[in-house]
Amino acid sequence: MLIVMQAHASEEQVRAVCEKIESVGLKAHSIPGAQRTAIGITGNQGIVEIGLEEMAGVQEVICVSKPYKLVSRDVKEENTVITFPGTDTTIGGKELAVIAGPCAIESREQAFKIAEQVAKAGARFFRGGAYKPRTSPYAFQGMGEAGLQIMAEIRERFGMLIVTEAMDYESLEQVEKYADVIQIGARNMQNYSLLKRAGRARRPVLLKRGMSATLEEFLMAAEYVMSEGNYQVILCERGVRTFADHTRNTLDLSIVPAVHRLSHLPILVDPSHGTGKRTKVLPLSRAAVAVGADGLIVEVHHDPDRALSDGPQSIYPDQFAELMREVGAIAPIIGRSMAAPVAAVAGASR
Amino acid sequence: MLIVMQAHASEEQVRAVCEKIESVGLKAHSIPGAQRTAIGITGNQGIVEIGLEEMAGVQEVICVSKPYKLVSRDVKEENTVITFPGTDTTIGGKELAVIAGPCAIESREQAFKIAEQVAKAGARFFRGGAYKPRTSPYAFQGMGEAGLQIMAEIRERFGMLIVTEAMDYESLEQVEKYADVIQIGARNMQNYSLLKRAGRARRPVLLKRGMSATLEEFLMAAEYVMSEGNYQVILCERGVRTFADHTRNTLDLSIVPAVHRLSHLPILVDPSHGTGKRTKVLPLSRAAVAVGADGLIVEVHHDPDRALSDGPQSIYPDQFAELMREVGAIAPIIGRSMAAPVAAVAGASR
Amino acid sequence: MLIVMQAHASEEQVRAVCEKIESVGLKAHSIPGAQRTAIGITGNQGIVEIGLEEMAGVQEVICVSKPYKLVSRDVKEENTVITFPGTDTTIGGKELAVIAGPCAIESREQAFKIAEQVAKAGARFFRGGAYKPRTSPYAFQGMGEAGLQIMAEIRERFGMLIVTEAMDYESLEQVEKYADVIQIGARNMQNYSLLKRAGRARRPVLLKRGMSATLEEFLMAAEYVMSEGNYQVILCERGVRTFADHTRNTLDLSIVPAVHRLSHLPILVDPSHGTGKRTKVLPLSRAAVAVGADGLIVEVHHDPDRALSDGPQSIYPDQFAELMREVGAIAPIIGRSMAAPVAAVAGASR
């Protein structure tokens, strides 16, 4: 259920409605918009007959039939723009957000080498895995907190924001401490306990689509995060599993306009996992921006043949620079732009 | 890497080899077989050159090229038979294991009503969800520990063993306390932290196949559990996601002989989730037993129209009784049998 | 639209209704049932307002909302049983229909060797490809009419009925001349011109499910054949294309009860193409019979390593004999039976 407040409803009126809702054991989510505030109600409810319609400042009470509420454009018409205090970098705004870096942090040297090059090419976000969900228990599982510390240094040095994956409560607590964006991987898209925990974190959450998730399941996973009070959710398409065998996954770009139609949340595209092949990353990055994605997340490695994971899908730093040039040229055609490289880098070698 | 001991190697020799392995920072898994003991080695290893081949009692050192080791028939030729102390019930033995009960425990009354009827029909295991992973955060999420307590009472009353799902560390700890088998659901098949935690539990683990998991990924998920020392793993096919829309999922029965060929672990089939339709549960149960499954896990509800979850796929108690008759007739054709109903029930109303 | 006649409507009344329908440019399909006759109307129609409801002998006029009509149980409640004049063999009756033979007819010697063994084991139908749809234009494309002649000899010698594939008008004309059942392959399931041509043939049509056909598309393909007047259609599940890679295709056994629910047509299962692996044919054959299939179509080859096509999925003659024993034991459990071997063979070596 959804309460739409009048355009000029006072904060007090909004608060009163929320209190009424919570007085009967439900949760109220106040979602301020440019025009007016909406209040989503969640909880184990049927129809809530507590006289909300008659309260001051209430314009309309809507019974939402779709299973998702807080993620829906019905609740919030304007796009959600994720901001990062102390920077002019955004996700979901006019500028494309580009996240780049190695699959896994392997060493301080490796991470810095790659960070320098992707920063120069214009990436505003640095990615790198410290906790790696691997198909085999015997494969490299990541450096853990040491990896997070290296990324924190990279933020200091290059001014990039840090995006990294959390796999469970323990790693989420660590990631929350060090990173700017908490990534939830495809394999955990329906790990509801982890989603709820991320919903209680104070960082934006980058949620990757599960390998066989429908659009509705994808949005419901975001709803899990939001239902706990964290409205800073960024979706990410990373390819789905099909019979097709010329790429590791089949990148489903049509989900980008589909998400934009139903939801106010931003959506990025991961052409690296989406194809699993270095030679496909550049063309699919162009396609992702052309289809309207709010940005990209790309694996870059200076020596992919020796990468401890996902080497075959990592591109070289100069291929990444070319990628930035090409998607930067496509951006204006659909009313987007590329941000200038971060000052720390533009201002060169400190 | 895999060490095969000689047929008459002493326990001391086995211990010595294990110690040698662990002295270089690896993990040794001693796996006793009917004929001889094998020792699996896991850890972040390449080739281990520590002179194992020359040790007393060692017959052969095998470099296993497949990514799975402990789940493999190469490591253990004989079928794994899960036993339950104090009972003659098994999973993976000659007798088919049938697990039946409601999707979710909704109340003591509901659970007892169903338990009585499935026990009478011959089920040796009772299933019921106390912690439910639901697509929507607003759907019924289970009764939690209260549900577990009801199931513990059911074990007392009807002599059935209890199977129920754990979703995270907290619920796993609870489930471990109350249940006989810990179920890991399809959505968590690649929740590696949970798998590792289950690998440290002292209960058998029923691992459901992920909605788009390949056979190799499925076996690797079992490997995660086993790599932590819990070798009591039961696999379960529950349907995969395809384009086909006449059932909720597509039940992939061919994975049963495929698992039996590669692995020593038992595999059950879940025709309820596998089809999502009541009218398909009986025929697919027959097919599952005919294809060679080690048993079934079936949702039964006495009033499915009012079930809080998965009503449309739950069968009625009398349909379950018919199911037991039919699969019981097929069992001997492939060298299996059905167990007699548990004494508590056969001996009737205490 | 569908006209249901009264139970005691005369043939004359049925004829009058048909004539009325055809007088306005539509096609009438009179479908006699055990209780009463139904008349299906096909053609480019909307609602037909020509006063059919008021005609003598008409009980009801039903607007069928499902896209399929003639295949539907709404039109014909009783199962369609395909009969073969001069024999007691049926498809869709109480007895399971088993079709066996090599993928392709390679020579008279090869075909006779296999035919003798499958006949002995109890197969009533012999299959063999004379026209082969191959993925590569450079692969063996079949012996053509010479292959058909060999199969005609096999019918003479062993009393088995002949099933073979037609790929186009030319081959269909030949197949119609020599064979007892015309097979339409999976790749041609939506070759509507070929389906219509098969609808004008005087032989039963065995229609294989397309590799990614939904249940509705499958039934609509059968509707194409029936809309031309040939009501002798046998459906066949042969596996669908999914991400799963442990078998060549994923055999979707749940379609068997789904077809039986919606349609009166018989449905067979092809475990050879459905799995693509010899070791999976026997267990999936048992499963297919247990799920309720009306029969099997199985590839058998005496020397599969040298087969010109599909060797890896062909079973040996003695494996086929074992298959017949096992499915013969399952059949009675679901109210079916196996036919005795044909007399020509039972009476042994002429």
Added chain:
Amino acid sequence: MLIVMQAHASEEQVRAVCEKIESVGLKAHSIPGAQRTAIGITGNQGIVEIGLEEMAGVQEVICVSKPYKLVSRDVKEENTVITFPGTDTTIGGKELAVIAGPCAIESREQAFKIAEQVAKAGARFFRGGAYKPRTSPYAFQGMGEAGLQIMAEIRERFGMLIVTEAMDYESLEQVEKYADVIQIGARNMQNYSLLKRAGRARRPVLLKRGMSATLEEFLMAAEYVMSEGNYQVILCERGVRTFADHTRNTLDLSIVPAVHRLSHLPILVDPSHGTGKRTKVLPLSRAAVAVGADGLIVEVHHDPDRALSDGPQSIYPDQFAELMREVGAIAPIIGRSMAAPVAAVAGASR
């Protein structure tokens, strides 16, 4: 097998090699390139030991291990550019090829109305179905030859080239007479008899990818056409069948760079069938051009609500004009361009 001739081999030498090949019952396909000529050998062959290596002008004999030959870049390094005599229009050259028009020709008036608007917007090709493969035998099956005649008039009037589908021998014969490009639909991608017949036609063939065709199967279907001597093949991605339900099919754009890597043939993208939704056609058209497609095939209808087929996926003429502007802006970024509108239209109202 593949014969690579020396750079300066004479025509006579090429002819001699071809004659030698055909003298042993095989087919020789001489494929002239910018640098040198290659000769493909097809037929039911193993290794051909007839001394080709020693013949004058022969540089190399290559045993091709991939199943496709004539479609391969190994045989022909340069892109195939389809030309149309009497025009400067191409497919596979620098200019993007855009094919637009209604799903089906419904009337002269409808076709002309749409043709005028797509021509004005810059389409060089007009598409429209005269023979329609429909899932239901009772749906509109197309106007047949009358539809072809209308399209021939459209070519006269607007100077656009005509693309239309053939479903069988009969319709192919008609289409060959009237159209500039013969389309083979997705459902017929493995209708090998039709592919061979198209291989004997004198028109370029537009081959759509089957709904569940792998890249290799797709290329092999093209190989069927080419093996009969017609090398003018245009591939077309039109979406594949997956579990995803937010679009009718899942458009697999990664196949575009995959085809360009392996084959010299041009590949178009059909965003109309690829998504099945009007609102997705424009963004996916941009993505298709950005990924590197050689052009688009788009359904346009002036009154889609009343279209006899595929209304929901047809865009309005003004949306098409916008599409042309946007993809025209993307084209130069990847080294392509849009052709100017055809003269007949540019020169305006005759």
